[in-house]
Each structure stands twice: as C-alpha cells, then as structure tokens.
Amino acid sequence: NIRGFIFDLDGVLTDTAEYHYLAWQKLADEEGLLFNREANEGLRGVSRRESLLRIVGDKHYPEEKLQEMMDRKNQYYVDSIQNISPKDLLPGVLTLLDELRQAGIKIALGSASKNARPVVEKLGIANRIDAIADGYSVQRPKPAPDLFLYAANQLGLEPAQCVVVEDAEAGIEAALAAGMWTVGLGPASRVGEAHVILPNLADTDWTKLRAKLND
Ligand code: B16
Ligand code: MG
Numbered sequence: 001n002i003r004g005f006i007f008d009l010d011g012v013l014t015d016t017a018e019y020h021y022l023a024w025q026k027l028a029d030e031e032g033l034l035f036n037r038e039a040n041e042g043l044r045g046v047s048r049r050e051s052l053l054r055i056v057g058d059k060h061y062p063e064e065k066l067q068e069m070m071d072r073k074n075q076y077y078v079d080s081i082q083n084i085s086p087k088d089l090l091p092g093v094l095t096l097l098d099e100l101r102q103a104g105i106k107i108a109l110g111s112a113s114k115n116a117r118p119v120v121e122k123l124g125i126a127n128r129i130d131a132i133a134d135g136y137s138v139q140r141p142k143p144a145p146d147l148f149l150y151a152a153n154q155l156g157l158e159p160a161q162c163v164v165v166e167d168a169e170a171g172i173e174a175a176l177a178a179g180m181w182t183v184g185l186g187p188a189s190r191v192g193e194a195h196v197i198l199p200n201l202a203d204t205d206w207t208k209l210r211a212k213l214n215d
Contacts, residue, residue, distance in 0.1 A: 011167030045168025
C-alpha cells in the first residue's frame with residue numbers, strides 16, 4: 001500500500017553529476033591529486049566530505065585544509081549550477097511527478113546534497129514536492145537509512161508505505177535499510193539490489209511501476 005515516493009536528486013531528477021565531476025576535477029588538478037571520470041563514478045550519491053576523503057586517499061591533510069578544499073569545490077559547483085533550468089529535468093520526471101500527485105501520492109526529495117534546495121527551485125519543481133530531506137537534514141550519510149527515514153517522517157508515512165528512487169548503490173542500500181521499496185536507475189552492477197531496476201524514468205509511469213512493485 002504505497003503512499004509516498006522519495007526521489008534522489010542527482011542522477012534521478014537531473015544530471016548534476018557532470019557538474020560535481022568538473023568541480024572535483026578542478027580541485028584535484030589544483031592540488032595535484034589523481035582523479036578522473038571513472039573515479040567520479042564511484043562518488044555518485046556520496047557525501048561531500050566522504051568524496052573528498054576518497055579523492056585524497058592515503059594523503060594526510062589537517063582538518064582545516066580539508067575544510068578549505070571542500071569549500072573550494074563547493075564554490076566551483078555552486079557557480080556551475082546557476083544556469084540550471086526546467087530543461088535540465090531528466091526525461092519522464094515531470095509526467096511521473098504529476099501522475100503521482102494525481103493519484104494522491106506524497107512526494108519527497110531525499111538527496112545527500114546541501115545544494116538540493118536551490119537546484120530543485122531552478123528545476124521548477126519545488127511546488128510539486130511535499131518535503132525535502134537534504135544534506136542538512138541528518139548526520140549520518142547514505143548508506144545509513146537516516147535520510148530516507150527523515151523524509152518519510154516529514155511526509156507522515158511509515159517506511160513500508162514509501163518507494164525510494166535512486167541511482168546510487170549507497171542510496172539503494174540506505175533505502176533497503178530503512179525498510180522501503182526501491183526503484184534503481186542504471187546498470188544492475190550499481191543498483192542490482194533494488195526491487196525494480198530501470199535504465200531511467202523515461203518509459204515508465206505509475207501504473208507500470210505499481211504492477212512491478214506488486215502494490
Ligand atoms: P553537495 P544525490 C549527491 O547528490 C551527489 O550525487 C554527490 O556527488 C555529492 O557529493 C553529494 O550529493 C553531496 O553534494 O556537495 O552539494 O552537498 O545523488 O544524493 O542527490
Ligand atoms: Mg544520486
């Protein structure tokens with residue numbers, strides 16, 4: 001009996017991954033740290049701090065320097081998202097959001113990003129979202145279930161009434177740990193644990209999803 005949907009942002013509603021990548025690459029180049037697109041794939045859905053720690057690897061930096069590097073990367077990222085517009089919504093998103101709303105299903109955002117709010121506003125979908133769980137909402141990042149539990153709570157729903165749509169392995173793990181239904185977008189190598197696996201949201205709708213989730 002599904003009553004709510006919790007959408008991840010980056011990789012599900014829009015593709016900000018490229019902007020995150022370019023910002024990390026610029027920082028890595030400035031610091032002489034090895035980084036590339038492939039390494040960036042592993043940072044999908046991973047928090048800002050954990051991403052930086054993975055990029056620096058064995059190198060040791062004082063906390064102050066880590067903080068400065070996170071701030072610098074974020075500044076590059078914030079600069080690059082200024083021109084985001086409704087055109088940057090991924091295919092199928094808008095129709096699915098509207099269909100869910102029509103069906104009386106509540107909608108939340110469940111993103112690790114501290115920039116989720118401005119991005120959602122620029123995408124023009126803020127009025128279609130009932131609750132936002134973002135990088136400020138909880139302490140423990142995905143794969144901990146906390147972010148999604150927070151989102152469900154904001155919607156006033158039980159975990160088992162919620163479906164999480166995610167593109168990251170850590171996100172699917174977090175949603176399963178929360179006791180929620182999961183839709184994984186992308187290759188099975190990444191989201192294989194999800195209840196339903198789709199390449200993207202382009203060719204689906206609530207009726208099809210509902211059948212696949214046996215609701
Ligand atoms: P910020 P999601 C995640 O967004 C991104 O996929 C990940 O690359 C990023 O490091 C993380 O947000 C934190 O973002 O630095 O803006 O706080 O997929 O959870 O929507
Ligand atoms: Mg994501």
